[in-house]
Amino acid sequence: MDRxxxxxxxxxxxxxxAAAPGLAAGLAWMTNxxxxxxxxxxxxxxxxxxxxxxxxxxxxxxAHLAYFELSELAELDFDEQLIxxxxxxxxxxxxxxxxxxxxxxxxxxxSRQFRVGLEALLNGIGLGLAxxxxxxxxxxxxxxxxxxxxxxxxxxxxxRLAERIRDTARTATAESTRVALNLFHLSTSARLAGxxxxxxxxxxxxxxxxxxxxxxxxxxxxxxxxxxxIRAAGQVIFALxxxxxxxxxxxxxxxxxxxxxxxxxxxxxAAQVNQQVTTAVTLLQDLQRMSSAYRRLAGxxxxxxxxxxxxxxxxxxLTDGIRLDDVGFTYPGTDAKxxxxxxxxxxxxSTAAIVGENGAGKTTLVKLLCGFYQPTRGQVLIxxxxxxxxxxxxxxxxxxxxxxxxxxxxxxxxxxxxxxxxPNLGDETAIRDALDRAQGSDVLDQLDDGLQxxxxxxxxxxxxxxxxxWQKLALGRALMRSSPLLLVLDxxxxxxxxxxxxxxxxxxxxxxxxxxxxxxxxxxxVSHRFSTVRMADLIIVVQDGRxxxxxDHSTLAAGGGLYSELFALQAKAYS
Numbered sequence: 001m002d003r004x005x006x007x008x009x010x011x012x013x014x015x016x017x018a019a020a021p022g023l024a025a026g027l028a029w030m031t032n033x034x035x036x037x038x039x040x041x042x043x044x045x046x047x048x049x050x051x052x053x054x055x056x057x058x059x060x061x062x063a064h065l066a067y068f069e070l071s072e073l074a075e076l077d078f079d080e081q082l083i084x085x086x087x088x089x090x091x092x093x094x095x096x097x098x099x100x101x102x103x104x105x106x107x108x109x110x111s112r113q114f115r116v117g118l119e120a121l122l123n124g125i126g127l128g129l130a131x132x133x134x135x136x137x138x139x140x141x142x143x144x145x146x147x148x149x150x151x152x153x154x155x156x157x158x159x160r161l162a163e164r165i166r167d168t169a170r171t172a173t174a175e176s177t178r179v180a181l182n183l184f185h186l187s188t189s190a191r192l193a194g195x196x197x198x199x200x201x202x203x204x205x206x207x208x209x210x211x212x213x214x215x216x217x218x219x220x221x222x223x224x225x226x227x228x229x230i231r232a233a234g235q236v237i238f239a240l241x242x243x244x245x246x247x248x249x250x251x252x253x254x255x256x257x258x259x260x261x262x263x264x265x266x267x268x269x270a271a272q273v274n275q276q277v278t279t280a281v282t283l284l285q286d287l288q289r290m291s292s293a294y295r296r297l298a299g300x301x302x303x304x305x306x307x308x309x310x311x312x313x314x315x316x317x318l319t320d321g322i323r324l325d326d327v328g329f330t331y332p333g334t335d336a337k338x339x340x341x342x343x344x345x346x347x348x349x350s351t352a353a354i355v356g357e358n359g360a361g362k363t364t365l366v367k368l369l370c371g372f373y374q375p376t377r378g379q380v381l382i383x384x385x386x387x388x389x390x391x392x393x394x395x396x397x398x399x400x401x402x403x404x405x406x407x408x409x410x411x412x413x414x415x416x417x418x419x420x421x422x423p424n425l426g427d428e429t430a431i432r433d434a435l436d437r438a439q440g441s442d443v444l445d446q447l448d449d450g451l452q453x454x455x456x457x458x459x460x461x462x463x464x465x466x467x468x469x470w471q472k473l474a475l476g477r478a479l480m481r482s483s484p485l486l487l488v489l490d491x492x493x494x495x496x497x498x499x500x501x502x503x504x505x506x507x508x509x510x511x512x513x514x515x516x517x518x519x520x521x522x523x524x525x526v527s528h529r530f531s532t533v534r535m536a537d538l539i540i541v542v543q544d545g546r547x548x549x550x551x552d553h554s555t556l557a558a559g560g561g562l563y564s565e566l567f568a569l570q571a572k573a574y575s
Contacts, residue, residue, distance in 0.1 A: 014129055016059030021133035023052040024268035032261035078293070082107055085300050092372045103296045105178040106170055127279055134269055141262050142248065148273055151241030156280060158234030162227030163288045169223030173216040180212035245270050312389045314398045318348035318485055318520030320383045322369070327378035329364060338364045339545045342378070346538060349516030351509055351523045353536035355563065360542040362526050366490050369524070371395055382485075402478030404491035408470050410456025413447055413463075416473050420480030434480045437511060439504050440472030475504075483515055489525035505532045530567045539563065 030045035086104060138145035186192055187205045196202055246267055327342040339361050346352050354362045367373050368380055371392045380387040387395065400420065409416045417434055418425040428451055435441050447453035447463055456462040465473070478489065505525070512523040527533055534553035541549035541556065541563045549561050556563040 012059045012062050016055055017127055017130040018133055019052045019055035019059070020130055020272055021137055021269065023049060023056055024134075024265055024272060025137055026052055027268055028261035028265035031264045035260050078297075081297060085297070091374070092367075103171075103174070103300055105174045105181070107293060107296055107300075127283065130272070134273060137265065138245075138269055141266055144248065145245055145266065148241055148245045148270065151238045152273070152280065154237040155231070155234035156284060158230045159280075159282075159284050160288060162230045163285045165227045165230070166220075166223050167289070167292050169220050173219040176212045176216040176219075180209050180216060183209040183212065242270050242273070312385060314390050314395050314485065315383050315385075316519075318383055318522065321348040321350070321520070322346045322486070322522060323381040323384075324368075325379045325381060327368065327375045327380065329368060329373065330376045337545055339368075339375075342545075342547055344540065344547050344550065346522055346524065346540075348383075348520035348522065349513070350537040351512050351516070351535070352525075352538040352540060353533040354524065354526045354540045354542060355528070355530070355533055355566065356542035356548075357566075361545040362542050363490060365542065366488055366524070366526060369486065370399065370401060370488060398484055399486040399488065400478050400481040400484040401488040402475050402490070406471065406474035406477075408456070408474075410454075410458050410462060412451065413444065413449075413453045413455055413473065414451030416455060417451075417476040418480065420477035424480065430480065430482075431476070433482070435472070435476040437479045437508065438472055438475040440469075440476045443469045443472050479508075483519050483521060485519065485521055487512070487521065487523045489523070489527075491526055491528070505535055509535045 026045055026049040030042055030049055033039075033041035033045050082104070138148060183205050187196065187202065187209065196205070250263060322345075324342045324344040327339060327344075328337060329339040330337050342365070354365060356362050364373075368375060371387065374388060382390070382395075409419060411419070414428060414431050415425060417431045418427070420434065421430070424430040431451060432441065432444075435444065443465070444450050446469075454462045455465065457464050475489075478487070481487075505527075508523075512521070515521045516523070525532075525536070533539060537552065539549075539551060539553060539556055540547060541561070543562055549556055549559065549563055551559070557567055558564070
């Protein structure tokens, strides 16, 4: 935060706000001088009034120039915290829990309000000083007038209640809003445009979007309407006090106990108090909204672990391998067991494949090995050490992964691959070697500037790639780390044809064996294509959350179990 600009903002805000009560006092002084036919005093008062008026009208605008940048920095800081919690956490549990997804939706919308919140904070400092000066001036006229600022309490209380109602409504409608936004992104995505047209889904998605948005809007509208009536009730109470204060001073003036200047002073101050109350209610609402956002952020932080306090370092090489000891897992918020009683040994230096029907638990098993989740029961042992004893960041530095739902990073082509090993992000030799291992070098041949080609239609001159080309770059990214202890390939070649996938894995299996002999590295892949699976040293068959069979292709194919059945069905389809 820039201290100099913060100081300038505070000084200008406070000076501008404090000048307003002074302006009322100056008007009273000038009025009394005019009534007393004192031109010298009237002229001097006029100069003071003019100077104070300039301060009131301009200082706030000058302060805006300074705090505008501060608000940008505050908003950026909040966004960075949100990104860190959303995607910089150890696990991914909060992404898959509806209540946290709703909180993230609200926070993403509220982050744009931080400019208003910071302005409210700075205005609040000046407002406090202005209220103090106003109270002193009112007390000098008539001590009973000190009750006027007290009449601001009901509007403040009703304002807080109104904002709580609105905040509750934002939470209640977050799910509808989140789904509606998702439908909007689906309907406007260039990548999905073809399928939407083939199946004629535009009207259906638009209708669902309209219904969800109407539900969300209806809930918010009811809350806003209730909040408006509640705020109005508080303002009515203050308005009655405002009228009473003016009548009190006018009565004294008629009785000769007060001069015309005092009447002008009280009318001006009463008007300012009215404005101060309105401003205070608005500021309180903005500050309350910002406070709610930070409370939500703190709530997510409580369930998100951004670091792992492991006490041991992962081994430099594997000697025994990976063991799953009586592992069970249940996703948070559900009672259904995804994995049960999993006991498994994947030897160091081996190439293993996980197969099974959809929903059997293959991907969940991969998530546990990557540390996205911790087992509900049992242990994942790396060379006999519970994986939870490793700092998760250190373990992830020793693994590499390629997923079916890979990310299409719209960076330079070389960066899109190099992200798989950040220390070598700019090493063109390492990047080309990784692409060669992924059999993706041909993608560069079709790019005008090779590794320096900007990818993605977000850029005017960005190159768009086919699904297979994007996947080859993603696979190259997964292979950037040349000697990880664990390489996980979860359906990473789904966009490639069977022949290309087979050739790729045949080549990589040979490389994996060489690396495995040197470091004991394990290659673990998930695939539905048995022509690829059969190349693995060890095939793990998962069924209903349990390991049903383990062995090599020949043993399992002749065993008459689930693998044999699935292999026969797929072989028949290709015959």
